[in-house]
Amino acid sequence: MDYNGTIYRPPIEADTFLLPVTEGCTHNSCTFCNMYRDVPFRMVPMTDLEDFLKEVQHAYGHHCDGIRRVYLVGADPFALSAARLLERIALARKYLRNAETFTMYARTDNIAPKSDGDLKALRQAGVDDLYIGVECGLDDVLGKLNKGYTAEETLAQCRRLNAVGIRHCDLLMLGTAGRGRGLECAQATAALENQAAPAKILVNTMSAFAGTPLDQDIREGRFIPAGEKENLAEEKALLEALDLPGLYFWAVHPLDTVRVDGYLPQDRKKMADALEHALATIDESRISRISLEGTL
Numbered sequence: 177m178d179y180n181g182t183i184y185r186p187p188i189e190a191d192t193f194l195l196p197v198t199e200g201c202t203h204n205s206c207t208f209c210n211m212y213r214d215v216p217f218r219m220v221p222m223t224d225l226e227d228f229l230k231e232v233q234h235a236y237g238h239h240c241d242g243i244r245r246v247y248l249v250g251a252d253p254f255a256l257s258a259a260r261l262l263e264r265i266a267l268a269r270k271y272l273r274n275a276e277t278f279t280m281y282a283r284t285d286n287i288a289p290k291s292d293g294d295l296k297a298l299r300q301a302g303v304d305d306l307y308i309g310v311e312c313g314l315d316d317v318l319g320k321l322n323k324g325y326t327a328e329e330t331l332a333q334c335r336r337l338n339a340v341g342i343r344h345c346d347l348l349m350l351g352t353a354g355r356g357r358g359l360e361c362a363q364a365t366a367a368l369e370n371q372a373a374p375a376k377i378l379v380n381t382m383s384a385f386a387g388t389p390l391d392q393d394i395r396e397g398r399f400i401p402a403g404e405k406e407n408l409a410e411e412k413a414l415l416e417a418l419d420l421p422g423l424y425f426w427a428v429h430p431l432d433t434v435r436v437d438g439y440l441p442q443d444r445k446k447m448a449d450a451l452e453h454a455l456a457t458i459d460e461s462r463i464s465r466i467s468l469e470g471t472l
C-alpha cells in the first residue's frame with residue numbers, strides 16, 4: 177500500500193494496531209502544527225484498505241485474532257461520515273474478527289455534523305476513546321492558534337459524546353497563551369475540562385517548529401512565548417484545579433520537560449510535587465522552545 181506522509185499516533189497507542197484509513201488533516205492550519213503541511217486530506221480507498229488487511233492477514237495469520245484495539249490513522253479520520261466509518265469498521269472486522277475498540281483523532285468540527293443516532297451507531301460498532309485536540313480553554317488563544325473552534329463548541333461536542341458513552345481523551349497544550357498568561361489559561365482550561373469530563377488528558381508543551389506561522393510570529397515579535405517555569409506553573413495549576421475523579425493525567429510527551437502521569441485524585445500530590453521540584457531547580461535558560469526540526 178502506498179501511504180503519503182508520516183503516520184502519527186498518540187504515544188499511549190504505541191502498541192495498538194494501526195489501520196491507515198485517511199491521510200492528512202481536513203483543517204491543516206493550526207499555527208503551531210507542521211505535521212501535514214504537504215499532505216492533502218484524502219480517504220484511503222476501500223480497495224486499498226482491503227488489500228492492506230489481506231497483507232496483514234497473510235503476514236500475521238492467526239495472530240490477527242489477538243488484535244483487540246485498532247487505531248484509525250490520520251489527523252482526523254472522524255471527519256468521515258458515520259456511514260463511511262461504519263463501512264471501514266465492518267471491513268476491518270472481516271479480517272480482525274476479535275477487534276473490540278476503534279480509536280482515532282477527532283476534531284470538534286468532525287463530531288458536530290453527526291447526529292446523536294450516528295454517534296450511537298458508532299459507539300455500538302466499537303468506536304471509543306476519541307482523541308480531541310482541545311489545546312486550551314481561552315477563546316482568544318484558540319482564535320490566535322487558528323484552531324477552528326471555540327471552547328464552548330468543544331464542550332458541546334464532548335457532552336454529546338459523553339451522552340452516548342463514547343469516551344474521549346483530551347489533548348492539552350501548555351504555553352499557548354504566551355508569557356504572563358499561563359495561570360489564567362490553566363484556570364480556563366481546567367474549568368472547560370471539568371465540564372467536558374474526559375477519561376484521559378494528554379499534555380504536551382507548545383514548541384515553535386521551523387516554518388510554522390507560530391515560529392514566524394515569535395521571530396517577528398507578535399507572540400512572546402512563556403518561559404519553561406511558567407509552563408510548569410501552568411501545568412501544576414491545571415493539575416490542581418481538575419476535579420475529575422478517575423481521570424488519567426498523562427504528561428510524558430517528548431516535548432514535556434518534566435514527565436508525570438497518574439490517576440486523579442490519588443496521584444495528584446506525587447505529580448504536583450514533581451512539578452514543584454522542577455520549578456525550584458531547573459535552569460530555564462537552557463531550554464529552547466524554538467526548534468529547527470521536528471514536529472508534535
Ligand code: SF4
Binds near residue numbers: 201
Ligand atoms: S494540530 Fe491537528 S487539527 Fe491542527 S493542523 Fe495539526 S493535525 Fe490538523
